[in-house]
Amino acid sequence: xxxxxxxxxxxxxxxxxxxxxxxxxxxxxxxxxxxxxxxxxxxxxxxxxxxxxxxxxxxxxxxxxxxxxxxxxxxxxxxxxxxxxxxxxxxxxxxxxxxxxxxxxxxxxxxxxxxxxxxxxxxxxxxxxxxxxxxxxxxxxxxxxxxxxxxxxxxxxxxxxxxxxxxxxxxxxxxxxxxxxxxxxxxxxxxxxxxxxxxxxxxxxxxxxxxxxxxxxxxxxxxxxxxxxxxxxxxxxxxxxxxxxxxxxxxxxxxxxxxxxxxxxxxxxxxxxxxxxxxxxxxxxxxxxxxxxxxxxxxxxxxxxxxxxxxxxxxxxxxxxxxxxxxxxxxxxxxxxxxxxxxxxxxxxxxxxxxxxxxxxxxxxxxxxxxxxxxxxxxxxxxxxxxxxxxxxxxxxxxxxxxxxxxxxxxxxxxxxxxxxxxxxxxxxxxxxxxxxxxxxxxxxxxxxxxxxxxxxxxxxxxxxxxxxxxxxxxxxxxxxxxxxxxxxxxxxxxxxxxxxxxxxxxxxxxxxxxxxxxxxxxxxxxxxxxxxxxxxxxxxxxxxxxxxxxxxxxxxxxxxxxxxxxxxxxxxxxxxxxxxxxxxxxxxxxxxxxxxxxxxxxxxxxxx
Numbered sequence: 308x309x310x311x312x313x314x315x316x317x318x319x320x321x322x323x324x325x326x327x328x329x330x331x332x333x334x335x336x337x338x339x340x341x342x343x344x345x346x347x348x349x350x351x352x353x354x355x356x357x358x359x360x361x362x363x364x365x366x367x368x369x370x371x372x373x374x375x376x377x378x379x380x381x382x383x384x385x386x387x388x389x390x391x392x393x394x395x396x397x398x399x400x401x402x403x404x405x406x407x408x409x410x411x412x413x414x415x416x417x418x419x420x421x422x423x424x425x426x427x428x429x430x431x432x433x434x435x436x437x438x439x440x441x442x443x444x445x446x447x448x449x450x451x452x453x454x455x456x457x458x459x460x461x462x463x464x465x466x467x468x469x470x471x472x473x474x475x476x477x478x479x480x481x482x483x484x485x486x487x488x489x490x491x492x493x494x495x496x497x498x499x500x501x502x503x504x505x506x507x508x509x510x511x512x513x514x515x516x517x518x519x520x521x522x523x524x525x526x527x528x529x530x531x532x533x534x535x536x537x538x539x540x541x542x543x544x545x546x547x548x549x550x551x552x553x554x555x556x557x558x559x560x561x562x563x564x565x566x567x568x569x570x571x572x573x574x575x576x577x578x579x580x581x582x583x584x585x586x587x588x589x590x591x592x593x594x595x596x597x598x599x600x601x602x603x604x605x606x607x608x609x610x611x612x613x614x615x616x617x618x619x620x621x622x623x624x625x626x627x628x629x630x631x632x633x634x635x636x637x638x639x640x641x642x643x644x645x646x647x648x649x650x651x652x653x654x655x656x657x658x659x660x661x662x663x664x665x666x667x668x669x670x671x672x673x674x675x676x677x678x679x680x681x682x683x684x685x686x687x688x689x690x691x692x693x694x695x696x697x698x699x700x701x702x703x704x705x706x707x708x709x710x711x712x713x714x715x716x717x718x719x720x721x722x723x724x725x726x727x728x729x730x731x732x733x734x735x736x737x738x739x740x741x742x743x744x745x746x747x748x749x750x751x752x753x754x755x756x757x758x759x760x761x762x763x764x765x766x767x768x769x770x771x772x773x774x775x776x777x778x779x780x781x782x783x784x785x786x787x788x789x790x791x792x793x794x795x796x797x798x799x800x801x802x803x804x805x806x807x808x809x810x811x812x813x814x815x816x817x818x819x820x821x822x823x824x825x826x827x828x829x830x831x832x833x834x835x836x837x838x839x840x841x842x843x844x845x846x847x848x849x850x851x852x853x854x855x856x857x858x859x860x861x862x863x864x865x866x867x868x869x870x871x872x873x874x875x876x877x878x879x880x881x882x883x884x885x886x887x888x889x890x891x892x893x894x895x896x897x898x899x900x901x902x903x904x905x906x907x908x909x910x911x912x913x914x915x916x
Contacts, residue, residue, distance in 0.1 A: 309585075311656050312578045314394060315571050318652045322645040325402040330641035333407060337827060337836045338414050340633040344908060347421040348629050355547045356775045357421065357628045361495045362635040364554075365626065370564070370643040372621045372752035373409070377611020377812075378647050379742055380458065382655035383709040383716075385608045386666065387594040389586035390659040392605050397655065400606075400613025401648025404843035408816060409618045410640030411823040411840055416623035417630060418906045423760050424623040424819060428885070431825040436888045440818060441764050443881040444620065447811045448757045449788070450874070451617050452540070453795035454808035455746045455753070458710060460532045460796065468513035469743055470525040475509030476744075483554040502554070510737065530797075537793030539747075540754035544785040548625060548755070564646070566741050570653050573720045583659035583666065587686065595671040595679070596707065598862065603854040606847070607809045612651025614847060616815025617753070618644070624756030657716030658709075662690040665703075669712040673705045695719065699735040714738035757788040807871050810858060813851035814882045820844035821889040828896040829904045837893075848886065855879050 334340050348359040360368075385393045415427050425444055429437025463469045483502045491497055516522060527535065543551055587594075590601040597604045611617065622640065630639065658666060663686045668676050679687040695715060696703045703715055717738045722731045759775065761784040766773030772780045795804060823840040831837075855875045863872035895901055 308580050308582075309390075310578050311574045311581050311660060314390075314581070314652065314656055315574045318394075318398060318649060319571075321398055321402065322649055325406070326637075326642055326645050329402065330406065330410070330637050330645075333410060333641070333839060334637040337831070337839060338411070338636075340414070340636055342632050342634045344633055346417060346630050346632060347627065348631060351420060351628075353776050356625075358548060359631045360629040362631060362638060364495060365629055365631070365635065366639050366643060368629075368752075369621065369626045369639050370646055371748040372625070373615070373618045373643060373749070374611070374647045374650055377609075377615055377617070378651040379654045379713055380709040381609040382612060382651045383658040383713045384596040384670070385605050386583055386655060386658040387587060387589050387596045387670070388601050388605055389590070390581050390583045390655065391585040392590070392601055393609055393655045394652070396605060396609055397613050397648055397651045400609070401645055401651075404816075404847065405612075405614035405618070405648065406641040406644035407839050407843065408614055408820055408823070409622050409644045410636065411826065412619045412819050413622035413627055413640040414633075414636055415823060415826045416627040417633065417636070421628040422623070423756075423763050424619050424822065425760065426763055427623065427826065428822045431822060431829060432885075432889050432892045436822070436885050439881050439884055439888075440822070441760065443818060443878060443885070444815065445757065445760050445764070446874075446878065446881075447616065447815045448620050448753060448760070449791045449795065450804070450808050450811050451620075452750060452753045452757070452788075452792035454804045455749050456533075456536045456792065456796045457804050459536060459743050459746045459750070460529055463527070463743060464529045464532050465526060466739070467517040467522045467525045469739060470527060471516045471521075472509045472513045473743060473747060474525065475512070476506060477551065479505035479509065480551055480554040484550040487554070498554075514733070533793070533797045536750065536796070537789040540750055540792075541785050541789040543751035544755040544758045544788070545781055548629065551751075566738075567650050567653050570657065570717060570720060571649075573724055574653075574656060577720065577723050579660045579720065579723075581656070581659045582662050584663070584686070587663075588684075595667060595675050596709070599854070599857060603850040603857070606850045607813055607854045609651065610809060610812045610816075612648055612654075614813070614816050614843065616812045616817070616819055617749070619815060619819035620756045620760075621752055624759055625752055654713055657720060658712055659716075660719060661712065661716050662692075663687070664689040665692045665695065665715075666712055668692050668704050669715060670707045670709065671705070672707060676705070698722070698731040700732045701735070710739070710742055713742065717741075754785065754788055754792075758784045761788060806858060806862070807874050810851055810855040810875055811878050813847050814855070814878050817844055817848035817851055818882050818885050820847065821886050825889050825892045825896065828893055830906070832897060832901075832903055834897065844886075848882070852879055852883075 346359070348357050351357040352359065382393050382397065412424065415431070416422060416424070419427050419430060423444070425437050425441035428440040463473070479502060482505070483498045486498050486501065487495065516525065592598060592600040597608050606613070626639065630636065667679060667687055668689050671679065676687070692704060699715065699718060703711060714735055718731055718734045721727050721734050727734065758781065762772050762775060762780055765784070771777050772784070774780065820840045821844055824837050824844065827837045827840060828834070855878070859872045859875055863869070863875070
């Protein structure tokens with residue numbers, strides 16, 4: 308049995324060292340950040356999408372946008388394999404793959420005037436790859452948004468406290484946006500204090516609203532939540548980025564980072580033991596959360612927190628349009644990803660400090676857990692489940708999906724702190740809210756990014772669509788995107804959406820790393836530098852394709868889920884096409900006759916043939 312404090316301190320030490328040295332090496336040597344260049348936020352400033360923004364606000368927005376459901380839910384589900392596989396994958400993945408992926412794509416988008424990954428692919432690889440990438444990205448982001456949103460539906464339906472607290476952050480964000488831009492321009496510290504107070508006030512007022520006559524205003528059914536979420540995504544996508552999306556994500560990051568640091572402090576102060584064994588019998592397959600074996604399914608289940616293709620949509624979407632200077636890139640690109648890796652590590656620990664039997668009872672249906680219990684294995688015998696359920700005032704058994712067991716594990720740690728004893732019911736609901744905020748901030752940014760992508764695609768057929776500040780195009784594309792992922796969640800469930808998202812997310816990461824490799828080789832002609840993206844691409848690509856094929860033939864087709872199977876097959880074909888075309892560009896750029904490319908300072912990139 309190992310103490311959780313060693314995992315927390317060890318992870319923090321590795322992440323800090325990686326940011327200080329590996330992140331600095333990539334920024335200075337491989338990418339050669341140049342602070343003398345004006346960023347798109349200055350050159351294309353329009354007050355709506357291109358807005359120079361303080362680096363800490365951008366960091367808060369970017370972290371809030373990338374840290375959706377994945378770093379919370381994935382590690383909890385993967386705990387079925389034991390604590391060791393997830394621990395080492397989060398460490399290695401975040402440092403060597405995820406943070407590299409995010410920083411390289413963010414820099415590439417910045418040098419391409421904040422354009423999408425598909426536009427970068429057109430310039431760096433070919434027109435064909437750009438077209439395929441646009442299709443694949445749009446396809447994947449709609450699935451991702453549906454996957455994130457369906458988790459929120461389960462957390463917020465008939466939950467007055469949660470819906471009120473989250474709704475409260477919307478006017479708070481608008482107030483902060485107006486404060487910084489009009490009332491007290493540039494006074495970020497003042498706005499941060501006000502915003503922090505408002506976010507905390509929204510959380511603390513939640514239980515009182517639940518018991519008041521206002522409760523009916525915030526009591527929504529599953530169907531109503533499924534309609535409200537895409538409506539919010541549409542509004543957040545249309546409004547100026549500084550008015551709602553950026554300040555709201557920034558405010559949400561207070562709660563997110565604060566909660567994670569509080570949990571880390573709780574682990575250090577209480578030093579709980581990890582109850583889950585290093586590995587379980589499910590490394591060979593047959594687990595209640597993930598049916599497949601450790602490889603390749605651990606690396607699909609833990610995506611965000613290690614490496615996530617969804618991050619490339621954020622890194623080539625809103626974020627590069629609001630960066631003030633190139634020197635801010637390491638903090639925003641590499642730093643936000645290692646922070647997410649730390650979030651994933653805390654989520655894994657929160658699940659693994661539960662007794663194994665309690666963990667499996669929560670994350671299995673009643674029927675499946677009875678079968679596990681009947682084996683007589685001590686691993687599947689409940690210990691504290693009844694007591695824990697009584698303390699949080701909710702029957703925890705038979706609630707699979709990761710969210711409830713994560714909240715239970717977090718509550719179990721926090722409630723042991725001296726000043727929080729006796730508040731388990733309050734803490735449990737607070738943790739549910741904490742999870743919902745992570746996911747919602749990915750939804751609003753993701754919808755806006757998808758709007759940018761659709762405008763880029765349609766702009767090739769109707770030129771005004773490419774103008775991101777053209778209001779008719781903004782409204783039309785935002786509506787199409789919101790309706791698309793809204794349709795998926797309206798008729799779907801987490802069991803039909805999340806598995807497809809897992810595979811598609813890592814296929815998208817593979818695509819982004821392939822394009823990033825072309826970007827590096829074109830400017831440096833150094834294969835040694837390109838290995839920082841090429842090696843992660845090879846591992847993640849082989850893993851994702853293998854998991855996709857196994858899912859199709861072992862799960863989707865036997866289960867009659869033919870649409871899921873078709874989606875995965877189509878995505879695999881598209882990504883393989885991009886990799887093959889990217890390899891052609893690598894050969895061309897490494898040729899002695901091909902000159903090293905130098906980015907223009909104040910003009911858009913030109914496409915290569």
